[in-house]
Amino acid sequence: MPKKRSGGGLSATQQAAKFLGVSVLAGAVLAGIALPAVGALGLAAKGSVESFDELPANLKTPPLSQRTTILDAKGGKIATVYSRDRTVVDLKDISPYMQKAIVAIEDSRFYQHGAVDLKGVLRALNRNAQSGGVSEGASTLTQQYVKNVFVEEAGDDPTKVAQATQQTIGRKIKELKYAIQVEEELGKKKILENYLNITFFGQQAYGVEAAAERYFSKSAKDLELQEAALLAGIVQSPSRYDPINDEAEAVKRRNIVLQRMADVGDISQADADKAKKTPLGLKVSKPKNGCITAVKGASFFCKYVEKVILGDPVFGKDREARAKIWNQGGLTVTTTLDPQAQESVQDSLKDHVYQTDKVEAATTLVEPGTGKILGMGQSKPYGSGKNETELNYSVDAAYGGSNFGFPTGSTFKPFVAAAALEEGRPPTQEYAAPYQMPYPQTVRGCEKPWVNDGDYKLENENESEVGPYRLEEAMAKSVNTYFVQMIEDIGMCPVVNMTDKLHVRQGNGKNIPEVPSSMTLGSTGISPLTMASAYAAFAARGMYCTPIAIESITQKVGGQQKSLEVPKSTCSRAMSEKTADTINTLLRGVVDSGTGRQAGLGDRESAGKTGTTDERRNAWFVGYTPNLSGAVWVGSATQEVKMRNITIGGEYHPLVFGGEVPGPIWKDAMTGALAGKSVENFNLVDIPRGDPDRGDEDDEGDDNGNGNGGNDGDNGDNLIGGLVGGGNNGGTDGGAFPTPTFSIPEGWWQGQSNGNGNGGP
Secondary structure: OOOOOOOOOOOOOHHHHHHHHHHHHHHHHHHOOOOOOHHHHHOOHHHHOOOOOOOOOOOOOOOOOOOOOEOOOOEEEEEOOOOOOOOOOOOHHHHHHHHHHHHHHHHOOOOOOOOOOHHHHHHHHHHHHHHHOOOOOOOOOOHHHHHHHHHHOOOOOHHHHHHHOOOOOOOOHEEEEEEEEHHHHOOOHHHHHHHHHOOOOOOOOOHHHHHHHHHHHOOOOOOOHHHHHHHHOOOOOOOOOOOOHHEEEHHHHHHHHHHHHHHOOOOOOOHHHHHHHHOOOOOOOOOOHHHOOOOOOOOOHHHHHHHHHHHHHHHHHHHHHHHHHHHHOOEEEEEEHHHHHHHHHHHHHHOOOOOOOOOOEEEEOOOOOOOOOEEEEEEEEEEEOOOOOOOOOOOOHHHHHOOEEEOOOHHHHHHHHHHHHHHHOOOOOOEOOEEEEEEOOEOOOOOEEOOOOOOOOEOOOOOOOOOOHHHHHHHHHHHHHHHHHHHHOOOOOHHHHHHHHOOOOOOOOOOOOEEEHHHHOOOOOEEEHHHHHHHHHHHOOEEOOOOEEEEEEEEEEOEEEEEOOOOOOOOEEEOOHHHHHHHHHHHHHHHHHOOOHHOOOOOOOOEEEEEHHHHHEEEEEEEOOOOOOEEEEEEOOOOOOOOOOEEOEEEEEEEEOOOEEEEHHHHHHHHHHHOOOOOOOOOOOOOOOOOOOOOOOOOOOOOOOOOOOOOOOOOOOOOOOOOOOOOOOOOOOOOOOOOOOOOOOOOOOOOOOOOOOOOOO
């Protein structure tokens, strides 16, 4: 009969089982033999233990996720982005105090034992057998490193993290297996270096370099004794020993580490006692993670860069592969952003449109001939609070912009003129251009004609705008009826071809609809980046270059820097040099004597075009010099604000025009961006003048005709939910297009309503 111990405790059978379990595990560790299932101690419980020999021989160590630094074109830091705030450093760049402190408190026999501290294992198994669970781990520093590798590999997946940290003997066996391999392959110093770089120190700081910066605003190599002891003490429980939230508990833990360092002979008792009396001396640096922290209002540009990396196939075959690169980090991304241009953009926006205004403004600057984005900003800052937004109004929906972009109004007309010139129409082309007229009965399209089956009409802004007009004067005054007659003459397909070459698409990525209002009067939503890039082709004498935001990327992996391939701008001829030179001559007239006079640059040649849509819901100025192109949009993202009798930037406006609010924003942004830059001139052409006695009007044409001959149409457009047509006969509130009460071509309502509820093209 088995003999029991006096006072209770384990029976002889239980003690035998415990001894067997300890022996088996120890033998498995030492000899590498297959580990049998010993149910009495739960060694194979819940299917968590594989045969020791069947475990994979090599530990997969994913590259540590690190900070990504985004730089401007001059090397200045825009922002730091990371999934885990970590900067990997070599052991020589870590204070000796830190190295000794972490070893002393976490594994004081680190340099004496192998991969496994057998004494610690036996002690832990004995206690675990008594408690019936896993209450003590006895993990060596090497085993802790292996566990951290599992956690790092799990990323932000909560299920995988739970599996990597579960308290089972099965996980312990895996740690033991891989610890043996790691010790053989890396050696003690490299293991210590890896451990200090991978482990979590609380307050979003991964690795000792980030921890030193977070708590003491210094590098890990400069940590003093008491500072190193504090960080080493945090590792066991970052929340419990957080010195920011519980200083008293952190001091106790630090002093335990200091005493342990003295006990093992790393420091003298006198040094330990002196350090214990030292205040924590925190100099906390708050985490600065993400594009929201970007300097000079570059948050939206920063997010655009992120979207490019996550969306461009050059960074991986699918989004998962691209996300892996982004989340792993360690990137140094040098962008095209010019700090001078960016600062000028933001200063101009702040001067002209207040954050608290009812409307927003967005500005984008692009370099002709290269496609480089030099500046990008908007009046409401990046964020989710009041008078903030996370929508980037400068870009298409695929890159974080509004669903459809914004109707461009008359800024679309230069594309029509370029198409006509490419078709052989002279720059002196003349049309009757009456004040009011019906849309043509038919207009040729690429595949089928558009038919005016609704008696649609349009008119100019002012009754005094009555032709005949030649192209130069019609462009300067933004005469609606002139350009509708032009598209009746040449058809819509030449305009389609021109916009294709200029990569002009709706903000949702779709083609511009083949209907007269979209093809002439800018009723379709387009982004400022698209418009600035298209106009840059005029400045570059007909060469269109796709916009780019990234110059180069290097990635730090395993202590080595490697270069990554980045998207390149693709340049192609969109029109002849003669056509571009003619457009430049025409649009120079807009800022010299037309609707864009308030945007003119006094010290250098400039050209541009104003645009205003129905009911003053959108106002634009898009212009350029030979070496810089820029687009400015002003309006409300929801398209609910009619800019009449409105105060913007502290200034009252009875009516907002493209030349009146966007024009001065453009002028100031361009002036600052070009300060100190070379002055270049256009290659102008001689365009014979028309009747010199015709007067100029200050007002530009309103850009969308209407069914009843008025400009008072109402709609319920909502650009965030989905840009929809409206009108008094029933607009919708996002998502789907309305169901009209009359017959109109498919895809008609793209952009704002074209007048009142009776419809207009």
